[in-house]
Amino acid sequence: MFDITPDNPFNIRNHSLCANDEPVPFVRSPNQSAAFAPRGIILHDTAGRLDKGNAVNWFLRPEAKASAHLTVERDGSVTQQVAFNRCAWHAGKSSYKGQRGVNLFAFGIEMVNLGKCNKLRDGSIQPWFKGDYRDGTDGLHFAFAATRAHGKGWWLDYTAAQIRTVSAICQALIGKYDLSFIAGHWEITPGRKIDPNPLFPLDALRGALLGETEKAGGPTLLADANLRRWPSYADNVIRVLKKGTSLDIIRTGSYKPLGQSEIWHLVAVGDQQGWINGALVDPD
Numbered sequence: 001m002f003d004i005t006p007d008n009p010f011n012i013r014n015h016s017l018c019a020n021d022e023p024v025p026f027v028r029s030p031n032q033s034a035a036f037a038p039r040g041i042i043l044h045d046t047a048g049r050l051d052k053g054n055a056v057n058w059f060l061r062p063e064a065k066a067s068a069h070l071t072v073e074r075d076g077s078v079t080q081q082v083a084f085n086r087c088a089w090h091a092g093k094s095s096y097k098g099q100r101g102v103n104l105f106a107f108g109i110e111m112v113n114l115g116k117c118n119k120l121r122d123g124s125i126q127p128w129f130k131g132d133y134r135d136g137t138d139g140l141h142f143a144f145a146a147t148r149a150h151g152k153g154w155w156l157d158y159t160a161a162q163i164r165t166v167s168a169i170c171q172a173l174i175g176k177y178d179l180s181f182i183a184g185h186w187e188i189t190p191g192r193k194i195d196p197n198p199l200f201p202l203d204a205l206r207g208a209l210l211g212e213t214e215k216a217g218g219p220t221l222l223a224d225a226n227l228r229r230w231p232s233y234a235d236n237v238i239r240v241l242k243k244g245t246s247l248d249i250i251r252t253g254s255y256k257p258l259g260q261s262e263i264w265h266l267v268a269v270g271d272q273q274g275w276i277n278g279a280l281v282d283p284d
């Protein structure tokens with residue numbers, strides 16, 4: 001699906017994206033800050049109208065308090081709004097493998113998409129801002145999908161041009177800045193965000209560009225484990241988590257519930273937080 005070819009049209013010069021050696025349109029967002037040390041990429045949906053420039057214009061407004069390095073339109077064209085040596089504001093409250101504040105170390109790429117939609121009885125498909133979209137009209141294709149992270153919904157397909165552009169840009173960024181991960185917004189904000197939608201081929205993209213088959217989302221449980229309200233063996237179990245559950249570690253500490261020092265992790269699972277004994281967690 002993703003051809004890694006030497007004729008990638010994208011490259012990076014002076015922290016700007018170039019296509020065929022010409023800078024792509026750069027429309028500066030005021031919503032940015034200085035400290036930035038990139039290690040990865042976070043992919044997003046705009047969850048808004050599909051008109052070209054709509055998302056880019058929103059990121060121009062100070063009251064949006066949001067931005068992305070790049071926005072990729074339905075036709076595959078791309079606009080840059082924050083230079084690659086500056087921090088864009090796309091992730092919000094977030095953590096990747098235990099490290100909080102993902103904006104500080106990840107590029108943000110927005111893909112124009114409607115976000116989660118409902119299908120009404122008359123066959124129309126409605127995003128959160130209403131409107132009347134129909135499967136098969138205006139070149140739009142929707143599919144029903146349900147995942148644990150996203151819930152049930154009708155989702156707008158990404159265009160081939162969008163996927164091609166995003167893939168090639170990720171390849172260029174990874175090469176230039178020696179990045180180690182690509183993650184969806186939903187993976188770094190468990191229970192809070194659901195973008196990109198389930199139709200985006202995230203695992204295939206990671207497999208092609210990073211040689212990974214594992215999902216992002218951090219370490220997993222080696223055995224069934226009690227999620228606890230605080231790091232002790234008191235009567236404080238929130239619920240039992242199954243072996244293999246993927247954890248998002250928020251904080252790690254050393255505690256002595258039985259007199260001897262033990263490592264415990266504060267973790268987020270879905271929309272819950274609690275403590276897990278460190279011996280039950282596979283570090284990778």
Ligand SMILES: [Zn+2]
Nearest residue numbers: 044045185195
């Ligand atoms: Zn997002």
